[in-house]
Amino acid sequence: MLKPELQLETMSVKNLSKEKLNELQSYIDTLDDKQGSLIHVLHKAQHLFGFLPKEVQLFVARRLDLPAAKVFGVVSFYSYFTQKPVGKHVISVCMGTACFVKGAENIIDVFKDELGIKVGETTEDKMFTLKDIRCIGACGLAPVVMIGEKVFGHVKKEDVIDIISSYKEEE
Structure with a gap:
């Protein structure tokens, strides 16, 4: 079950790039099985826009002749898809059983403290x-x-600052 802070409302964008919408439409036009290609189209859309605001989801639904609820359901189910803009570097901390047992919760807490943000x-x-x-x-x-x-791999709490610093130095 998703944590409440991750159950965020879909963002709205007033001025979507017509160029990117045209590119997405061109991609959709190449598909033989439009309805069966929903996930592929969403991947392409997220690649183009960086995230999937509700206007993009509606665009996809209309172009694939699918209910908007189905598109939203797929977007909200798969953790790969995001409905709000993300940073240049997406930090994903594994919270699976093996990682959790070996201290992933402590690792994520250090990232939260160092970056001054919450998960999501x-x-x-x-x-x-x-x-x-x-x-x-x-x-x-x-x-x-x-x-x-x-x-x-094998990340320790003390590694977090060095990891963040290495990405800041690239800038």
Whole structure:
């Protein structure tokens, strides 16, 4: 069950990029099985927009001839999809059983303290978003943190500051 702070309302965006909407429409036009391609279309949409505001979800629903509730249901079910903008670097702390037992809760607490945000939030400078995820399938490396596609294994509380600093230095 989702934690209450993660059950956030879908954002609304007044001025969506027509160029990006046209690109999404072009992608949809190439599909043979439009209704069976919902997840693929949502992946493409999130790649284009960075997140899936309600207007994008409605656009997808209309173009695939699906009920908006079905699109919203898929978006809200899968943790990959986000309904609000995320930071440049998404920090995902695994909270699966192996990671939790090895101290993932302490790791996420240090990230929260160092970044000054809660799980599901983005820093004011739009640099970091903090997420907790159920399992990334790297139990032998527990506790595990992912930033983008990079996996950090056997993370200790004292590693968190160095991890954050390495991404700040890139800027």
